[in-house]
Amino acid sequence: MxxxxxxxxxxxxxxxxxxxxxxxxxxxxxxxxxxxxxxxxxxxxxxxxxxxxxxxxxxxxxxxxxxxxxxxNQPSPIYVYSSTTPAHCGIDNGTATIDSINGGTPGYTYIWSPGNATTLTIDSLASGNYLINLTDNNGCQVTTNAYVTNIAPPSQITFIDTNAICNGTNTGSATANVVGGLAPYTYLWSDLQTTQTASALAAGIYTVTVTDANGCTFAKSTVITQPNPIVVFVSGADSICLNSYAVNISVNASGGTFPYHYFWTGSGITNPTAQTQLVSPDISTN
CATH class of the missing domain: 2.60.40.1080 (Immunoglobulin-like)
Structure with missing residues (x-):
């Protein structure tokens, strides 16, 4: 038998x-x-x-x-091998690619999620997880994932500013401190300085563009200020007659940066740094 x-x-x-x-x-x-x-x-x-x-x-x-x-018998397990490129600098420019498929029964179809793309490569991706649902010729299905990482750009710039000391001078400076991204950083200021600290600045608005090691950029502006011009006001008698009593002449100032320091010049000045002077007829001042 x-x-x-x-x-x-x-x-x-x-x-x-x-x-x-x-x-x-x-x-x-x-x-x-x-x-x-x-x-x-x-x-x-x-x-x-x-x-x-x-x-x-x-x-x-x-x-x-x-x-x-x-x-x-049975077919081999289905394995899907994929690769990704990261999303750079906060832009949706990542990619995910099905590199190869092993096992199952050839005659594969695949669909990506989210998006429902049916190509081997999908692009213009934000960082995140992307699913591949693959079906072979026998209708066997397997789901796997491809993760797109994110190369983050610099996220913030803080400034340490030194304002101009006197009105009309270029004694200000600004230092840019970068948060996020990948060091080392390069700097380009709106006045074309290329160091972390921009110096010899007059009053005004200054913008720095920072580029990190991944080529990601971030820009931010800061303001350098200056004091108002110093204005001096002198009060007292405009003229003094001979043999008359001495009179007081006082000085007041505005603008600049308080406190003020005074210095008188002229014949007979006994306390040149006093705000008020006692002036006699035989004393001329300037």
């Missing part, structure tokens, strides 16, 4: 949808089939089988028997 059979392999790796159908011949009918574990049953056909090797013993009416052994 011989046992032949038809095997239907598992469609997808790990599934249990294999089928074996036997056809005994020779011997004397009627035949009785007895499947051995892990299969079970007495039918000529057993279904819902995982991949593996299965045996059946067939006995005829004369108690003669034969054993048949059959192997149910």
């Amino acid at each position: 011989t046992i032949t059979g038809v095997v239907t392999d598992v469609l997808c790796n790990g599934n249990s949808n294999g089928i074996i159908t036997i056809n005994p011949s020779g011997g004397t009918q009627v035949f009785q089939a007895n499947w051995q574990p892990p299969a079970s049953g007495t039918n000529y056909t057993v279904a819902n089988l995982p991949a593996g090797t299965f045996s059946v013993i067939v006995t005829d009416i004369n108690n003669c028997n034969a054993t048949g052994t059959f192997t149910v």
Whole structure:
């Protein structure tokens, strides 16, 4: 007695949808089939089988028997290999690419999520996770992910400013301190200085553009101020007659930066740094 059979392999790796159908011949009918574990049953056909090797013993009416052994195969697991390029500088310019597919049954289709693209490469991506849902020729599916990282640009610039000391002078400075991005940084100020600290600044608005090691840029402006011009007000008698009493002449100032320091010049000045002077007729001042 011989046992032949038809095997239907598992469609997808790990599934249990294999089928074996036997056809005994020779011997004397009627035949009785007895499947051995892990299969079970007495039918000529057993279904819902995982991949593996299965045996059946067939006995005829004369108690003669034969054993048949059959192997149910399955496709290899599906592996999707992908790569990404990062999103640079806060711009949606990352990419994700399916590099290769192994296993399963060729004749693959794939769809990306979000976006529903069906190309090998997707672009103009923000940082984040992107899913690949792949289906092979047997309808077997696998889902994997591709993660697009983010190369963050500088996120902030803080300034340490020194304002101009006197009105109309270029004694100010500004130092730019960068937060975020990747050091080292390069600097370009609106007056074309290229150091972290811009010096010899007059009053005005200055903008610095910072470029980090990844080529990401960030720009911010700061204001250098200056004091108002110093204005001097002198109060007292405009003229003094001979042989008259001495009079007081006082000086007041505005603008500049308080406190003020005074210095009188002229004949007979006894306290040149006093705000008020006592002036006699024989004393001239300037």
